[in-house]
Amino acid sequence: MSFLSKSTVLLLFVLCCASFSSTEAYDALDPNGNITIKWDTVSWTPDGYVALVNIYNYQQFRHIQAPGWSLGWTWQNNEVIWSVVGGQTTEQGNCSRFKGSIPRCCKKSPTVVDLSPRTPHNQKIANCCKGGVISSMVQDPANSASSFQISVGSAGTNNRTVRIPKNITLNTPGPGYTCGPSRIVRPTRFISADKRRVTSAILTWNITCTYSQFLASKTPTCCVSLSSFNSKAIASCPTCSCGCRKNYNVSTDCVNPKSPNVPVPGQKNIITPLVQCTSHMCPIKIQWHLKLNYKDYWRVRITIRNLNYHMNYKQWNLVVQHPNFDNLTQVFGSKYKALTLHSTTNDAAMLWGIKDYNDDLMRAGRDGKAQLELLFRKDKAAFTSNKGWAFPQRIYFNGDNCVLPSPDAYPMVA
Numbered sequence: 450m451s452f453l454s455k456s457t458v459l460l461l462f463v464l465c466c467a468s469f470s471s472t473e474a475y476d477a478l479d480p481n482g483n484i485t486i487k488w489d490t491v492s493w494t495p496d497g498y499v500a501l502v503n504i505y506n507y508q509q510f511r512h513i514q515a516p517g518w519s520l521g522w523t524w525q526n527n528e529v530i531w532s533v534v535g536g537q538t539t540e541q542g543n544c545s546r547f548k549g550s551i552p553r554c555c556k557k558s559p560t561v562v563d564l565s566p567r568t569p570h571n572q573k574i575a576n577c578c579k580g581g582v583i584s585s586m587v588q589d590p591a592n593s594a595s596s597f598q599i600s601v602g603s604a605g606t607n608n609r610t611v612r613i614p615k616n617i618t619l620n621t622p623g624p625g626y627t628c629g630p631s632r633i634v635r636p637t638r639f640i641s642a643d644k645r646r647v648t649s650a651i652l653t654w655n656i657t658c659t660y661s662q663f664l665a666s667k668t669p670t671c672c673v674s675l676s677s678f679n680s681k682a683i684a685s686c687p688t689c690s691c692g693c694r695k696n697y698n699v700s701t702d703c704v705n706p707k708s709p710n711v712p713v714p715g716q717k718n719i720i721t722p723l724v725q726c727t728s729h730m731c732p733i734k735i736q737w738h739l740k741l742n743y744k745d746y747w748r749v750r751i752t753i754r755n756l757n758y759h760m761n762y763k764q765w766n767l768v769v770q771h772p773n774f775d776n777l778t779q780v781f782g783s784k785y786k787a788l789t790l791h792s793t794t795n796d797a798a799m800l801w802g803i804k805d806y807n808d809d810l811m812r813a814g815r816d817g818k819a820q821l822e823l824l825f826r827k828d829k830a831a832f833t834s835n836k837g838w839a840f841p842q843r844i845y846f847n848g849d850n851c852v853l854p855s856p857d858a859y860p861m862v863a
Contacts, residue, residue, distance in 0.1 A: 476660070478768055478788060478797055478845070482508035484619060484626060484658040486520070489637050489650035490611065497528070497604035498611060498651070502561075503576070504619075506583045506593045509788060510768050510799050511660060511848030513621040515718045515761070517581015518595065521560040522614035528604045530554040535577030536561045536597030552602060558616070563595055574598055581622075585848075587786050588766055588801050608652060617656045622720050625665030628658040662849050668692045670722075671733035671851035675840050677860045678740055684854035686729035691852070694730060703730065704758055704813070711814075719759040725813050732757035733846050735767070739839050739860075740822065746778065747832075747839065748824050751800075753846070755810045755817035762810040765819070766801035768845035773825050773832070774798050782807065782821035796842075 476482060489501045504518065519539070529552040530538060542556030563581040564572070576596035584592040605611055617628040636650040662669075672686035694703060703726035704711060722732045734754045741748040751769075755762060774787065775795045788797040800821060802808030807819045832838075837859040844851045 478770065478843075479509045479511070482511065482660070484508065484621075484660075486617065486619070486628070486656040486658065487637065488614070488631070488654040488656070490652040491650055493606050493651070494531075494600060494602070495606075497531075497600070497602040497606065499598065499600050501574075501596065501598050501650075504583065504595045506585060508585055508660070508848070509587045510585050510766055510845065512585040512588065512593075512764060512766075513581065513583040514763060514847065515580060515582055516622050516720070517563050517579075518583065519560050519562045519581070519620045519622070521558060521616075521618040521620075523558045523616040525612035525615060526603070528612075529602045530559060531600040531602045533561065533600075534572060534598040535574040536563055536599075561597060561599070563597070582763070584764060585766070587788075587799055588764060611652060613654050617658070619658045623665060625662070626658040626660055627664065628656050631656050660848070665849070669852050670731065670849045671735060671844075671846040672729050672731045673841070673844050673851050673853045674734065674736045675854060675859055676736065676738045677839070678738070678742070680860040682860045684858040684860055686727075686731060686734060687852055687854055688728045690729040691724075691731035694726060694728075703727075706813070718761060722760065723758040725756040725758070727756065729852075731852075732760065733762075733851070735844055735846060735851060737841055737844070745827055746824055747827060748822060749839075750820060750822045753810060753819045756813045758813045761812055762847065764801065764808055765810045765847055766799055768797060768799050768843075768848075769841050770797045770843040771841045772796050772838075773828070776826040776828050777823060778826045779824040780821065781824070782819075 485505045485507060487503045487505065490498045491501050492499045502520070504520065506512065529544070531552050533553055538554035539560045539562060540556055541554055542559070544551050544555040564578040565580050566578055568578045574596055576594050579592065579595060581595070583595050584590070586593050613631040613633070615631065617631065619626040619628055631654045634653050634655045636653045639648045639650070641647070668691050670691060672690035674686050675684040703724050705726050724730055724732050732755070734756060736752040738750045738752070739747070740750045751767070753765070753767070768788065774797065777785070777798065780800070783800045783802060786799045787795045788799055789795050802810070802819060810819050811817045837856055840859055841853070844853070
């Protein structure tokens with residue numbers, strides 16, 4: 450029997466970790482998903498240019514939820530922002546070098562955020578003013594983009610003097626996205642409303658941003674428990690799935706729902722979660738319950754519980770991977786779309802709430818729950834209820850991979 454030297458073990462570890470880090474942003478369920486930022490210079494001004502900035506969400510199931518996106522960058526020279534339409538800069542910065550008219554923002558690294566839907570019409574442009582919320586391509590394609598327009602000064606007035614912004618950052622909210630460098634692409638073509646005239650941008654820059662769950666949160670954000678109608682055993686969310694409780698009595702990092710001092714949810718969503726005290730400490734818990742096993746069909750009930758006192762999850766969605774989705778017969782209580790990963794196999798599906806019925810998953814408490822059911826037809830050649838086949842292989846909530854129980858903990862289904 451041979452043994453590896455310490456240096457060989459270290460090298461293998463480094464190679465493994467390097468490989469893991471390089472693929473961290475890759476998502477097998479949405480391999481081509483990204484957010485693309487398109488920066489179009491559309492006209493010149495006396496000391497710069499006007500640009501139309503569009504944020505396109507090309508991800509199938511991951512969306513940007515409240516409190517919305519913020520976009521930042523660093524100017525290469527001494528550019529300033531004279532005005533913004535459809536958005537606003539968060540800080541003005543030091544504009545003391547200007548006399549008379551004062552720019553909207555003089556910071557070397559400005560940040561722009563979206564405006565609210567209540568913004569007056571004369572301050573809007575198309576695709577703006579949604580409170581920073583951008584839907585995914587599948588769930589609501591009509592609202593999968595956001596736009597604003599800026600007038601940039603001290604930038605020069607020709608193609609040779611204009612410089613591409615660098616260090617693009619997209620927070621949605623919080624970290625999670627890594628943006629590549631700006632690159633010049635073929636100028637965008639604009640078609641008039643009557644479709645009788647076509648114009649082109651002077652310059653167009655593209656920036657591609659990809660998502661990493663590890664960057665977004667150091668710990669998972671959801672977990673899954675499994676149960677069956679014919680088994681008393683329940684595969685609960687693994688302990689410490691999303692973090693561990695520091696104190697199992699009164700604690701500042703979680704809320705005891707039986708306490709007389711349960712906090713009243715505020716009106717605004719807060720990025721940092723305040724969760725209900727549990728062994729798993731997850732903001733979202735999903736239960737997959739094998740409800741019925743008919744002769745020719747089997748039925749599943751999925752329950753989503755919001756245990757976060759700081760967040761309403763508007764337009765929530767689930768992505769479930771299971772080999773029997775080819776035989777899905779009916780969906781109750783939600784909308785559905787197959788996510789075909791391979792040309793001949795449908796083993797994943799996206800599920801989301803019905804507008805004005807259950808698409809808003811309320812904060813922790815009595816109303817913080819949503820349920821849906823799936824009815825599958827049995828494929829006699831493939832169906833089995835043994836060895837965990839009736840349970841999902843993977844579940845995502847709002848694009849984040851949820852922690853499943855260990856396979857040896859699955860309920861035994863006859």
